[in-house]
Amino acid sequence: MILDWITEPLQYGFMVKALWVSAFVGIVCAVLSCYITLKGWSLMGDAVSHAVVPGVVVAYALGIPFAVGAFLFGFGATVAIGYVKENTRLKEDAVIGVVFTGFFAFGLVLSTKIPSNIDLFHILFGNVLGISQEDIIQTLIAGFITLLVILLRRKDLLLFCFDPNHAKAIGLNTKFMYYTLLLVLALTIVTALQTAGIILVVAMLVTPGATAYLLSDRFERMLAISVGTSLLSSILGVYSSYYLDAPTGACIVVLLTLLFIAAMIFAPKYGLLRRSHSTIESN
Amino acid sequence: MTQTLGITVDNISVTYSNSRLALYNASCYVQPGSITALVGPNGGGKSTLFKSIMGFLEPNQGQVDISGLPIHKAQKKQLVAYVPQADEVDWNFPVSVWDVVMMGRYGYMNLFRIPSSKDRRLVKESLTRVDMMDFKDRQIGELSGGQKKRAFLARALAQEAKIMLLDEPFTGVDVKTEKAIIDLLLQLKDSGHTILISTHDLASISTFCDRVILLNQTILASGKTEAVFTEENLAMTFGGIPTIRNEERGTRNKEEKISTIGFD
Numbered sequence: 001m002i003l004d005w006i007t008e009p010l011q012y013g014f015m016v017k018a019l020w021v022s023a024f025v026g027i028v029c030a031v032l033s034c035y036i037t038l039k040g041w042s043l044m045g046d047a048v049s050h051a052v053v054p055g056v057v058v059a060y061a062l063g064i065p066f067a068v069g070a071f072l073f074g075f076g077a078t079v080a081i082g083y084v085k086e087n088t089r090l091k092e093d094a095v096i097g098v099v100f101t102g103f104f105a106f107g108l109v110l111s112t113k114i115p116s117n118i119d120l121f122h123i124l125f126g127n128v129l130g131i132s133q134e135d136i137i138q139t140l141i142a143g144f145i146t147l148l149v150i151l152l153r154r155k156d157l158l159l160f161c162f163d164p165n166h167a168k169a170i171g172l173n174t175k176f177m178y179y180t181l182l183l184v185l186a187l188t189i190v191t192a193l194q195t196a197g198i199i200l201v202v203a204m205l206v207t208p209g210a211t212a213y214l215l216s217d218r219f220e221r222m223l224a225i226s227v228g229t230s231l232l233s234s235i236l237g238v239y240s241s242y243y244l245d246a247p248t249g250a251c252i253v254v255l256l257t258l259l260f261i262a263a264m265i266f267a268p269k270y271g272l273l274r275r276s277h278s279t280i281e282s283n
Numbered sequence: 284m285t286q287t288l289g290i291t292v293d294n295i296s297v298t299y300s301n302s303r304l305a306l307y308n309a310s311c312y313v314q315p316g317s318i319t320a321l322v323g324p325n326g327g328g329k330s331t332l333f334k335s336i337m338g339f340l341e342p343n344q345g346q347v348d349i350s351g352l353p354i355h356k357a358q359k360k361q362l363v364a365y366v367p368q369a370d371e372v373d374w375n376f377p378v379s380v381w382d383v384v385m386m387g388r389y390g391y392m393n394l395f396r397i398p399s400s401k402d403r404r405l406v407k408e409s410l411t412r413v414d415m416m417d418f419k420d421r422q423i424g425e426l427s428g429g430q431k432k433r434a435f436l437a438r439a440l441a442q443e444a445k446i447m448l449l450d451e452p453f454t455g456v457d458v459k460t461e462k463a464i465i466d467l468l469l470q471l472k473d474s475g476h477t478i479l480i481s482t483h484d485l486a487s488i489s490t491f492c493d494r495v496i497l498l499n500q501t502i503l504a505s506g507k508t509e510a511v512f513t514e515e516n517l518a519m520t521f522g523g524i525p526t527i528r529n530e531e532r533g534t535r536n537k538e539e540k541i542s543t544i545g546f547d
Contacts, residue, residue, distance in 0.1 A: 038376060038377075089300060089301075152394075155389070155395070155396035156389075156396065158378075159386055159389065161376075162373065162376050162378060162386075163367075163386070165339050165365065165367065165371070166365065166367075166386060166438070167389075168337065168338060168339060168358065169337055169358055169363060169364065170358060170361060170386075170442060171355065171358035171359035171361065171390055172389065213377070216377060217422035217424075217425075218377050218378075218379065218422070219377045219378060219382075221377075222377050
C-alpha cells in the first residue's frame with residue numbers, strides 16, 4: 001500500500017520531472033544555506049529573490065533565457081545595496097528594505113505593461129509541476145555552476161563567513177570572496193525560482209541551514225544534515241502537493257519548517273527540551 | 284628599503300561614519316624585535332589603531348607601512364599575524380580548534396586550500412607549543428577563556444609571521460595562562476619577532492614589554508618602558524590614574540561622590 005502511494009504519481013511524466021528537479025534544487029539550496037545562515041545573510045537572500053522580478057519580465061520580453069535576466073537583476077540589486085550602504089549613513093537593513101522592494105515593485109509594474117505571457121502567479125509561487133524543458137536546463141546550469149563554485153572555494157568561503165579579518169591579515173582578497181558569495185547566492189535563487197517561487201525561495205535558502213545549525217557543531221556534519229533535511233522535504237513536498245492538491249513550493253516549505261521546529265525542540269545539545277533540562281540541572 | 288620588521292604609523296586620523304573621531308594625527312614606530320605595549324583608556328583608539336595597521340579599516344588620512352611595505356603587500360608575504368579580541372569572534376561557529384589553526388596556513392596553500400604535510404605538521408607544532416593539542420577537536424565555543432586565547436595564538440604561530448599584533452590577549456584569562464602567554468611572547472621576541480599588544484593589565488607591562496606607546500585619541504608618548512611608563516604619563520593618558528582618584532574620593536563627602544559617578 002505504501003508502495004502504491006509512492007509509485008502512483010510516478011506514472012505521470014510531470015511528476016517524475018517535478019520530483020527530481022525539486023530534489024536537485026533542494027540540494028543546491030541546502031549547500032548554500034549553510035554559508036548564508038552562518039554569514040547572517042538571510043535578509044540578503046530575501047532581497048535578491050524579490051529583486052529578480054523585473055529581470056524575469058525583461059528576459060521574457062526580449063526572448064532571452066529567464067535565468068540570465070533574473071541573475072543580472074538579482075546580482076545588480078546586491079551591488080546597488082552595497083553602493084547605497086557605502087554612500088549613505090543608513091544601516092544595512094534599511095538599505096536592503098528600500099532596494100529590494102523597489103526592484104520588486106518595479107517588476108510588478110513592468111509585468112503589466114510589457115506584453116508577455118508570463119503568469120505572475122507562477123513567478124511568485126513557483127510552478128515546478130508545469131516546468132518546461134528549457135527552464136529545467138536553465139535550472140540545471142545555474143545549479144551546477146553554484147555547486148562547482150562552492151566546491152572549489154568552500155574553504156575560503158567558510159573562512160570569509162567566520163573571520164574575514166583573518167582572511168585579510170593573511171593577504172587574501174576578501175572583496176573577491178564577498179562577490180563570489182553574492183554571485184552564488186544570486187545563482188541559487190535563479191535555480192530555485194521555478195520550484196519555490198520568489199516569495200518562498202528564501203525559506204529553501206535559510207531553513208535547511210538553520211535546522212542543521214541547531215543539530216551540529218561541525219561544518220561538515222551541518223552540511224550533511226542540511227542537505228538531508230532539504231532533500232527529504234523536497235521529495236515529500238512534491239508527494240504532498242500531489243495528494244493534497246496544494247502548491248508544491250508551499251508544501252516543501254511547510255515540511256522544511258516542521259523539521260526546523262522538531263530540531264528546535266528535540267536537538268540533543270541546543271534543543272529547547274535539553275536547555276530547560278540543563279537549566280534545572282544547574283539549579 | 285630593507286626589511287626591518289618594524290611598523291611605521293604616519294599621521295593617521297580615523298573618523299567613524301557616525302562622525303565620532305577615533306584617532307587623530309597618530310604617528311608612531313614599532314621597533315623591530317621588541318615587545319611593545321599599546322596602552323590607553325577604553326575608547327581611546329587602541330583597537331582602531333590596530334585595525335588601521337592591519338588594513339581592516341581605511342584611515343581618513345595618513346598611512347601605515349610594515350617592514351617598509353604597504354600593508355597589503357606585507358600581508359601577502361605572511362609578515363603579519365593578528366590575534367583578535369575575544370568579542371570579535373563568533374564562538375558558536377561550527378569549527379574546531381584544529382580548523383581554526385589550519386586557517387593560519389591558508390596563505391601558503393594553493394587556491395583550493397588543500398593542506399600539505401608541512402601545513403599539518405606546523406599546525407600540530409603550534410598547538411603543542413600553546414599546550415592545546417588535547418583540545419584540537421573541540422568546537423571553539425567549548426573552550427575556557429584562556430584556551431580560546433591559546434587557540435588563536437596557535438593560529439598566529441602556524442602562520443609563521445614575524446610580526447604579531449595581539450588585541451587584549453589577557454582579557455578573560457587566568458593568571459597561569461597569562462604567564463604562559465607572556466613566556467611565549469618572550470620566546471618569540473628572542474627569535475626575532477616583533478610584537479605589539481594592547482592591554483589593560485598595567486601591572487605586568489614593565490615585566491616583559493621593552494617599549495610602551497601611550498594612546499588616547501592620539502599618541503601621547505612612546506619609547507622605552509622605563510622612560511615612558513611613568514606615573515605622570517599614565518595620569519595624562521587616563522586623565523588621572525585610579526589610585527590617586529581613590530585617595531581623593533576618600534576625602535570627599537557623599538554628594539560629591541555621586542555627582543562624580545554620574546559624570547563618569
